[in-house]
Amino acid sequence: MPIAAAGLRAEARPGHQGGVVGWWGDNSGVGDDIFSALNDPVRRALYDYVVAQGREVGRAEAAEAVGVQRTLAAHHLDRLAEAGLLDTATRRLGDRRGPGAGRPAKVYARSRTEHAVSLPPRDYRTLALVLAEVVETVGAEERAEEAARRVGERLARDTPVPGSERGPSGVEAVLAARGYEPYDEDGVVRLRNCPFHAAAEDRPVLVCSVNLALLQGVVRECGDARVPVMDPRPGECCVAIQASKNNEH
Amino acid sequence: MTAYHLAQLNVAHLLAPIDSPRLADFVDQLEPVNQLAEASPGYVWRLKGSDDPRQTVGHDYGDLLLVNFSVWESVEALWDFVYRSRHLEVMRRRREWFERIAEPYVVMWWIPAGYEPTLAEAMERLALLRAEGPSERAFTFRDRFDAPAPAATGAVPAAS
Numbered sequence: 001m002p003i004a005a006a007g008l009r010a011e012a013r014p015g016h017q018g019g020v021v022g023w024w025g026d027n028s029g030v031g032d033d034i035f036s037a038l039n040d041p042v043r044r045a046l047y048d049y050v051v052a053q054g055r056e057v058g059r060a061e062a063a064e065a066v067g068v069q070r071t072l073a074a075h076h077l078d079r080l081a082e083a084g085l086l087d088t089a090t091r092r093l094g095d096r097r098g099p100g101a102g103r104p105a106k107v108y109a110r111s112r113t114e115h116a117v118s119l120p121p122r123d124y125r126t127l128a129l130v131l132a133e134v135v136e137t138v139g140a141e142e143r144a145e146e147a148a149r150r151v152g153e154r155l156a157r158d159t160p161v162p163g164s165e166r167g168p169s170g171v172e173a174v175l176a177a178r179g180y181e182p183y184d185e186d187g188v189v190r191l192r193n194c195p196f197h198a199a200a201e202d203r204p205v206l207v208c209s210v211n212l213a214l215l216q217g218v219v220r221e222c223g224d225a226r227v228p229v230m231d232p233r234p235g236e237c238c239v240a241i242q243a244s245k246n247n248e249h
Numbered sequence: 250m251t252a253y254h255l256a257q258l259n260v261a262h263l264l265a266p267i268d269s270p271r272l273a274d275f276v277d278q279l280e281p282v283n284q285l286a287e288a289s290p291g292y293v294w295r296l297k298g299s300d301d302p303r304q305t306v307g308h309d310y311g312d313l314l315l316v317n318f319s320v321w322e323s324v325e326a327l328w329d330f331v332y333r334s335r336h337l338e339v340m341r342r343r344r345e346w347f348e349r350i351a352e353p354y355v356v357m358w359w360i361p362a363g364y365e366p367t368l369a370e371a372m373e374r375l376a377l378l379r380a381e382g383p384s385e386r387a388f389t390f391r392d393r394f395d396a397p398a399p400a401a402t403g404a405v406p407a408a409s
Contacts, residue, residue: 083256116369139344139349141344142344202391204331204332204337204340205332205337205340205341205343209334209338210342230335230337230338230341231335232332232333232334232335232337233334234329234331234333235333238333238337
């Protein structure tokens with residue numbers, strides 16, 4: 001029996017900035033593609049590698065990283081692209097252009113389209129958008145941030161982190177478990193993924209402020225001396241976690 | 250070179266005069282944030298009070314009305330500056346400095362590339378948005394409109 005027939009609601013939304021546009025899946029099998037595309041261990045490893053780089057990756061690089069032949073990697077990367085999990089582009093390697101330049105190479109990056117699979121069907125996104133509108137309408141931003149700090153503390157306590165204890169080393173593990181995809185950049189923890197992307201596109205100031213407060217709660221509960229600060233970049237989470245300064249707030 | 254650029258006006262009602270202690274933290278942000286805007290990809294132009302990046306724009310619409318008026322190559326470029334740069338931190342603290350207003354306070358519209366719009370024109374666009382809701386003549390991030398097709402000639406219809 002196809003997964004869709006079992007009551008799966010698969011949802012895909014283009015990663016379009018501003019407003020939540022897109023469509024609700026109609027159990028038409030989108031989820032089947034996602035599941036089957038990630039079901040192969042080599043393909044899963046290639047997907048994980050491309051995602052972790054946060055940039056465009058060529059076939060040869062991905063093949064080497066995963067330890068398979070280039071043609072096999074190309075086959076699997078294209079399957080991932082067909083399933084909508086990776087975006088592709090064609091780039092010339094190096095800076096040379098025109099006659100004599102290298103042959104265009106196919107590159108892959110995580111798709112900006114968002115896939116959500118929920119069994120049984122759940123729709124927390126619409127609820128979040130409704131509540132976010134209410135918060136802004138009644139001007140309850142500070143109350144929302146207070147609530148987010150408490151929720152963050154609870155997340156730090158309750159998020160199961162395999163092989164890691166809470167404490168100074170716990171923040172990254174908690175953030176990884178919550179889907180933030182933390183990475184180190186010159187001693188500052190940056191977050192490659194925004195778990196609240198659709199809501200953040202709809203109401204960026206509110207949602208990013210709530211996210212900052214949430215992470216303040218996580219870091220505090222972990223007993224970590226570092227501080228989350230708002231430092232957004234295109235395509236990443238709005239928060240970075242850095243060493244405390246003297247003027248800590 | 251794109252045929253159309255995006256003009257954007259945003260207004261804020263200050264809670265106190267711009268030179269008051271209450272606004273000091275905000276005023277401190279003017280220079281770095283204005284410099285950041287001008288260095289951002291897709292930035293085209295902004296209305297300046299003077300050559301001093303800390304100077305706000307003077308106008309006849311009320312002493313406590315702060316205006317930001319700029320032109321960008323695309324909606325995405327403007328979005329990345331407004332929400333994906335340190336400008337977001339200023340937005341996050343806006344309740345400390347600005348009144349809450351129920352009406353739209355941001356308006357955008359397309360202009361022919363190279364055209365330098367006036368503040369009076371921008372205020373008309375904001376009034377149009379407030380009166381009639383989003384349209385291609387006056388829209389918002391949430392209800393945005395694409396630039397006119399490159400083949401089209403003439404400007405986007407005037408606000409009034």
